[in-house]
Amino acid sequence: MTVEETLKPLFEEINRLKPKFIQRLADAVAIPSVSGDESLRPEVFKMSQFLKSELESLGASDIQLKPLGIQPPPVVDPKLELPPIVLARFGSDPKKKTLLIYGHYDVQPALIEDGWNTDPFKLIEVNDKLYGRGSTDDKGPVIGWLNSIEAHKNLGIELPVNLVCCFEGMEESGSIGLDELVAAEANAYFKGVDTVCISDNYWLGTKKPVLTYGLRGCNYYQVSIKGPGADLHSGIFGGVIHEPMTDLFNIMSTMVDTSGKILIPGVNEMVAPVTEKEAKLYENIEFDVDELNLASGSNTAIYQTKKDILMHRWRYPSLSIHGIEGAFYGGGAKTVIPAKVIGKFSIRTVPDMDSKTLDKLVIDFLNEKFKALGSPNTCVVELIHDGAYWVSDPYNDSFEAAKKATKLVWNVDPDLTREGGSIPITLTFEEQLKTNVLLLPMGKGDDGAHSINEKIDVANYIEGVKTLSAYLHYYGA
Amino acid sequence: MTVEETLKPLFEEINRLKPKFIQRLADAVAIPSVSGDESLRPEVFKMSQFLKSELESLGASDIQLKPLGIQPPPVVDPKLELPPIVLARFGSDPKKKTLLIYGHYDVQPALIEDGWNTDPFKLIEVNDKLYGRGSTDDKGPVIGWLNSIEAHKNLGIELPVNLVCCFEGMEESGSIGLDELVAAEANAYFKGVDTVCISDNYWLGTKKPVLTYGLRGCNYYQVSIKGPGADLHSGIFGGVIHEPMTDLFNIMSTMVDTSGKILIPGVNEMVAPVTEKEAKLYENIEFDVDELNLASGSNTAIYQTKKDILMHRWRYPSLSIHGIEGAFYGGGAKTVIPAKVIGKFSIRTVPDMDSKTLDKLVIDFLNEKFKALGSPNTCVVELIHDGAYWVSDPYNDSFEAAKKATKLVWNVDPDLTREGGSIPITLTFEEQLKTNVLLLPMGKGDDGAHSINEKIDVANYIEGVKTLSAYLHYYGA
Structure with a gap:
């Protein structure tokens, strides 16, 4: 039987289960698992229990809620x-390839007063769109995997791969504890993983599905300049x-020009x-400058062609100046000389x-x-954090399987897209599990994750x- | 009788009344008349009543508590x-000169938790210093005038001038309503005022008394640069x-160099x-670079000689960059592109x-x-407020009288000093009453007003x- 022949009834079952799938997502969205709000921490735990019970009912084995302290x-x-990291396993057939799927069950904060049209924690369907916090980031994709397993189960279709689930509850709050867990389980729970699929990003636009094979890294710096012992009055000093x-202002103005060109030699x-x-x-990528302008809410694009943008x-690389700590930042006027x-x-x-x-070039520059200024103030330039870039081979088995699934x-x-931002966990999995990673997004570019x-x-x-399901079968074949 | 002969018994009476004068200041300090704290507004009113009753007992005429709405x-x-402006009059002899004295009866906020060694609203004497909020700014000088009047009264010495008192209760909160009142009373209550004496600043240092004849003005500007419709993620944009x-950063870095030289032509x-x-x-002025370094808590002085400093x-003129509104200002890292x-x-x-x-030079520059950058962002440069400089002739009658008083x-x-900051009311009196103003400070440079x-x-x-009293007599002579 060809993959397509297997998938045909599976897709029909998925269509049939549509109301149930939407209800499952609604049940998940109804739990306000905001990891960034301490008062809602019990809800994040509740969400991990929800996943546990769903995984149990779908027949997962070795379900573990890994405490992170x-x-x-x-x-x-x-x-x-x-909140714990939820681990679960479907199958452990040594003849099958093993796929790790990652997603997160916590969400960004959301208050109706922020400007939501409807209760953010009540999934509501309007014009074929499902509104609610977490609908696309990242409960939709996480529940999507469960839905796929249910469709298989209903039809008695064996999963074509061994599936290892890794769902975390702190992604929106810095993924605290995840790196350590992945490292600790690399040769334990995650032993034998052949590839990793993460569904936690978005299509570039709204019309065409994408697979993502690269992310930029980010080195974040600070320049501390210190003079007086305390803030002073500008009248007197x-x-x-x-x-x-x-x-x-003198030194930070020398790093980049208005067109984004980095002026630090090397x-x-x-x-x-x-x-x-x-x-x-x-x-062939579907994109144009109008989409950029729409997204930025302005006509301030540096480049006008798709390829350049x-x-x-x-x-x-790009260099952005984010702000100043220690200076006046309020409205109105304050005649302070910040110390x-x-x-x-x-x-x-x-x-x-x-x-x-890069650190050395930036800091030395x-x-x-500063030295050239001849100022008696002190200046310290430091890296405060870095995260590496990630680029994968978009022609490996996993990407090829995802391409076929998408096409079908x-x-x-x-x-085939990259992203300008970073998803640090991508690199963690790649490095710790010595395997490649595919970013297979489910939602559209206008989904408004975090908004x-x-x-x-x-x-x-x-x-x-269906795409996740087809990917499993093409990759397993 | 010479002025000195008149002053001799007056000074003795002042010495004799010292405990009472300290008690009077203690009574004033005990009223927490913080104009910047709405919850303490009744205390500011209470302070105006305190002054009214003191003025009454000293025999003032035409006492008015001018409501400001x-x-x-x-x-x-x-x-x-x-809070009202307290007006009062001592004498209206057309043969005498008329002196307006200004002071304020409100104070800066103060909480013991801020780091005070003692209750800020309980005047306490330690090592010949009187600690308490308002002791030097500006209840000490205001009560000082009342003390002088009491000493005169006790000895039956006639005041050598007509005295018009103007005590306000909003100085620490922008002197709201004062300008209008001065303008309204210029040809009414303040009619016939020959000169104005303000005791609301400080000696330059701690050893030598000063008279102040100049203040810098201040033009405050903002540069608003706007691009995207909302804050953006630096990974994506x-x-x-x-x-x-x-x-x-590019344009604001061009205005001034590290040594404070303003680079805006003209x-x-x-x-x-x-x-x-x-x-x-x-x-002859007593000052050196060590005093500046001590005050700034650093060795970041641009100039090393007294005269240069x-x-x-x-x-x-000087140009200070105070801060940025709208950018990231917190601790840690945030990868925002501020809009x-x-x-x-x-x-x-x-x-x-x-x-x-100046406004035109700054804004055009x-x-x-900005135009030279070729950026599609928008830039608006604006003056947000200005206050003129003030310089008086330090050889006029009022200054000469104050010099003699100080010397005695x-x-x-x-x-003879100037100040780098501004005291806007100085200019208001000069312009509205068409007269000159003398700044005659009572406290020392280390008094810690506002601290x-x-x-x-x-x-x-x-x-x-004694100095205020002698000033009255030398000026009246």
Whole structure:
């Protein structure tokens, strides 16, 4: 029997189960599992129990709710327990390949007062869209996997792969404890995993499905300039002391120009050249400058062509100045000379930039600029965190399987995309499990994850379950 | 009888009354008349009643508590009444000169938790210093005038001038309503005023009394740069849109160098040249770079000589960058591209800078710099408030009288100082009453007005009463 022959009744079953699938997502959305709100921590635990009971009823084996201990500071409650990581297994046939699926069951905060049209924790269908917090990020995809398993179970179709589930409850709050758990279970619960599939990002736009094979990294820096012992009055001290803010503006203005060109020597030189194969990938991608302008709410695009925009979002570095800690930030006027100011900026990193070399280039550059000022203030430039970029081979078995699945379900070849932001867990899995990772998004680019009125289209949810299912079968074949 | 002969018994009476004078100040400090704390507004009113009753017992005529109406927003209580301005008169002899004395009876906030060693609203004497909120700013000087009147009254010595008192209760909160009242009473209650004496600033240091004849003005500007419709994620938009923060740093870094030199063409050219007479004033002033370093809590002085430092504080302009509204300002890392950022800076102004010309130079300069960037963001540069500089002739009758008074009491010629900050009411009196103003401080440079552990030295308080008294007699003579 061909994969397509197996999938035909499965897809019909998925169509038939549509009301049940929507109800399952509604049940999940109804639990306000906001990891960033300590007062809602019991709801995050409740959500882990919900998954446990769903996994049990679907016949999972070895279900474990891995405790992660006490949440480290800053917290209000010093005894605040981290929500567990939910592990479960479907099958352990040594003849089958083993796929790890990752998703998260916590959500971003949401209050109707923020501007939601409806109760964020009540899934509501309007014009074939399912509105509710977590509908697309990331309860939709997590429940999507469960839905696929249910359809298999109903029809007595064996899963074509061994499936290892890893669902976390702190993704929206820094994935505290996940790295350690993945490391600890690499040769235990996760032993034998052949590949990892993460469904926690989005289509580039709203029309065409995508597979994602790259993410930029991010090195975040701060420049601390310190002068007086305390904030001073500009009437009394203006003109007679070296002001930290003057120095900060002077040196931080030299790093990047209005068109986003990084002016720190050596940084752009580390960027991998565009290969012919890579350049070709951009040709068919559905995107244009209007989409960028719509998303930014302005006409401030630096580039006007699809290729330029996407390359600068995905495969070239960028430098953004985020703000200043320690200076006046309120409305109105305050005549303060801030005593210590900390400028914050970050550089999005791409292949083949070496993170440590970048740090040295940035820190040396700013120290040189500061030295040239001849100021008696002190200046300290530091990296405050870094996360590496990630690029996968979009022609490996897992990607090829996902391409076939997408083509079958959506009747179109998926765009192969990268993202400008980072999903740190991608790299964790790749490094710890020594395997490759596929990012297979379910929702659309306009779903509004993290925003008000978050939604997933009914079509994306249901066809998404089919896509995940087909991916399992093509990959297992 | 010479002035000195008249003053001799008066000074003895002041010495004799010292315990009573300290008690009177203690009674005033015990009323927490914090104008910036709405919940304490009844205490500010109570303080105005305290003054009224003191003035009555001293024989003042025409005592008026001028209501100023409802405090304009922002306020919590929309019906919050402004504290009244207390007016009173001692004498109206057309043959005598008329002196207006100004002071304020409200104080800065103070909580023992802020770090006070003792209850801020209980005057306490430690090592010949009187600690308590308002002791030096400005209840000490206000009560000082009353003390002088009491000493005169006790001895049956006629006041050598007609005295008009103007005590306000909103000085620490922007002097709301004062300008209007001064304007309204210029030809009524204040008709015939020959000169104004304000005791609401401080000696330059701690050793030598001063008279103050100049203040810098302040023009406060903001640069608003707007791009995207909302704050954006730097992962997704970094490198593909023109970032407002990049533009803001680029243009705001061009205004001033680390040594405080204003780089906006035309600004320094407006500054009045130093005359020989003015230069001489700096020679005897007690001050050095160590005092500046002590005050700034650092060794970040731009100039090392007394003359350079004081000239740049008092008679040259300065430009300070205060902060940014709309950008990230917290601790840690946030990868935001702020959509609209508002840079705040101000220029301290001096003779002969023309305020409107300055505005034009600043606004045109920044607009040019922004235009040169070629950014599609929008940039608006605006003045948000201005206050003019003030310089008096330190050789007029009032200053000469104050010099003699200081010399008699302190046995030293006072330093003639200016200040880098502004006291807007100085200019209001000068302009509205068409008269000159003398700033005659009572407290020392280390009194800590606005800080914790505010104090006035017993010597400054008591010798200050003598100085005010002697000033009245020399001026009246």
